[in-house]
Amino acid sequence: MAQARSEKVETYKALLNDFMAEHIYPNERRFYLEGERLGPWAAYPIVEELKPKARALGLWNLFMSDPHHGAGLSNAEYAPLCEIMGRSLLAPEVFNCSAPDTGNMETIHRYGTEEQKKKWLTPLLNGEIRSAFAMTEPLVASSDATNISCQVTRDGDHYVINGRKWYTTGSTHPNCRIMIFMGKTSPDNPNRHAQQSMILTPRDTPGITVLRPLPVFGFYGLPDRASEVLFENVRVPVSNVLLGEGRGFEIAQGRLGPGRIHHCMRLIGMAERILERMCRRAEFRTPFGKPLAEQTVTLERIAEARIAIEQCRLLTMKAAEMMDTVGNKEAKQEIAMIKVAAPAMAEKIVDWAIQAFGGGGSNNDHFLSMAYAVARLLRLADGPDEVHRNQIGRLELKRHRNTDVRRTGGGADVLSIDEIRHMTANGAWPRPAGWKE
Ligand SMILES: Cc1cc2nc3c(=O)[nH]c(=O)nc-3n(C[C@H](O)[C@H](O)[C@H](O)COP(=O)(O)OP(=O)(O)OC[C@H]3O[C@@H](n4cnc5c(N)ncnc54)[C@H](O)[C@@H]3O)c2cc1C
Numbered sequence: 001m002a003q004a005r006s007e008k009v010e011t012y013k014a015l016l017n018d019f020m021a022e023h024i025y026p027n028e029r030r031f032y033l034e035g036e037r038l039g040p041w042a043a044y045p046i047v048e049e050l051k052p053k054a055r056a057l058g059l060w061n062l063f064m065s066d067p068h069h070g071a072g073l074s075n076a077e078y079a080p081l082c083e084i085m086g087r088s089l090l091a092p093e094v095f096n097c098s099a100p101d102t103g104n105m106e107t108i109h110r111y112g113t114e115e116q117k118k119k120w121l122t123p124l125l126n127g128e129i130r131s132a133f134a135m136t137e138p139l140v141a142s143s144d145a146t147n148i149s150c151q152v153t154r155d156g157d158h159y160v161i162n163g164r165k166w167y168t169t170g171s172t173h174p175n176c177r178i179m180i181f182m183g184k185t186s187p188d189n190p191n192r193h194a195q196q197s198m199i200l201t202p203r204d205t206p207g208i209t210v211l212r213p214l215p216v217f218g219f220y221g222l223p224d225r226a227s228e229v230l231f232e233n234v235r236v237p238v239s240n241v242l243l244g245e246g247r248g249f250e251i252a253q254g255r256l257g258p259g260r261i262h263h264c265m266r267l268i269g270m271a272e273r274i275l276e277r278m279c280r281r282a283e284f285r286t287p288f289g290k291p292l293a294e295q296t297v298t299l300e301r302i303a304e305a306r307i308a309i310e311q312c313r314l315l316t317m318k319a320a321e322m323m324d325t326v327g328n329k330e331a332k333q334e335i336a337m338i339k340v341a342a343p344a345m346a347e348k349i350v351d352w353a354i355q356a357f358g359g360g361g362s363n364n365d366h367f368l369s370m371a372y373a374v375a376r377l378l379r380l381a382d383g384p385d386e387v388h389r390n391q392i393g394r395l396e397l398k399r400h401r402n403t404d405v406r407r408t409g410g411g412a413d414v415l416s417i418d419e420i421r422h423m424t425a426n427g428a429w430p431r432p433a434g435w436k437e
Helices: 007-038 045-056 075-085 101-111 114-125 248-284 296-325 332-362 368-377 385-401 417-425
Strands: 130-134 151-155 158-166 176-184 196-202 208-213 227-237
Touching: 007 045, 007 075, 075 248, 075 296, 101 114, 101 130, 101 176, 101 196, 101 248, 114 130, 114 176, 158 176, 158 196, 176 248, 196 227, 196 248, 248 296, 248 332, 248 368, 296 332, 332 368, 332 385
Parallel strands: 130 176, 151 176
Antiparallel strands: 151 158, 158 227, 176 196, 208 227
16 A cells, blocks of 8 residues: 655655754753653653744644644545654654644544634644543543543532542643543443543642652653542533533544554654664674674564564554545544554564663663653553454454355355265265275
């Protein structure tokens, strides 16, 4: 499948590559240092410095398919651009294309009222504020969204929110102003998928406490501002509900399509860069008198890495094109497949690179330990692998239920006695001479 190669995309690619060379790669060490020194509660100055530069060049909100708010690119057109951004952890936020803001912006754009958009989407699109998505809870298995149990009760024209959330990425950021909160407005509704609502909850509402930042494999702030948040009698106007009461599950399903595939696009860029580092290192490290690159195990790994990246890119492009042409719902198996395949691919390649770098692979001099954390966390965030595999499996079963086995040859019936007799009569399973039943 050919990558989207419109003139517009080629222009953006060239601009992005130039920006990465001039502003992103040379500033990465500073970015990591700021992350380490300032921690998860601070904005990092290098990000704020680079944002206006990126915006001035039009490298801004490229993810947003609505041309009134962004570049107006399709998913397939955005894929190669997102891949370039994914080469660095510094890049996505600089271009206002980072999670969870992109998913939240898309959610508000798709499901918000005009007033909600004016209040929250506009400043998010301008990069003036940041946001968080509060769904996962420490007390329930949140990979099943119907388990979400934080309470949202109605009190006149307000909702009152109570409960505990965690892995609420972004809520320690000082510019985080809005949270999309998911909780139960109708816990007794017999339809388990209509019990939840999503509510726009301003970060400064009394009763919200960010209890603590959570480390991700020991790292704070980077690569993810994971955090635990307490909601105690948080009052928000009923008009802050998104789409309508009881429709949170529906939004959760719709929200995750583009967000998931963006993660995969970025992982492909990250894997490309790490494979390049691994190749370069393998050529000049010479244990036991021979460059690593001449050891067959290294060649095998480099080859497997190249194959895996190409496979993932093609599957990502297929999913992106399906999202563009037949819609997110029809593309759900492809989205789920790439969400399983891309983090596993990236995790494996980073692991091989760490091995090739020896002890130096375990620190962040070459961005490897952080990359490992990114790949690994994405086997959990936006749904664990198993949940996606279950969905892929179920969809596969459904796909074959209605096929005509006479045309596909995919039958699985047990041989009938008549068939066995017919085959026996035609020479199958010959008995030894003189055999008697
Ligand atoms: C760094 C990071 C950032 C995150 N950011 C956010 C965020 O911004 N907002 C947010 O709301 N959440 C966020 N998450 C949370 C993430 O989406 C959840 O961790 C994930 O959905 C799993 O939910 P859980 O942790 O409750 O695990 P559980 O639901 O308790 O599941 C535990 C394990 O059970 C297994 N399992 C689950 N279901 C099945 C099944 N059907 N079959 C077989 N095995 C199964 C899986 O191995 C799974 O990992 C983030 C997570 C991480 C690690």
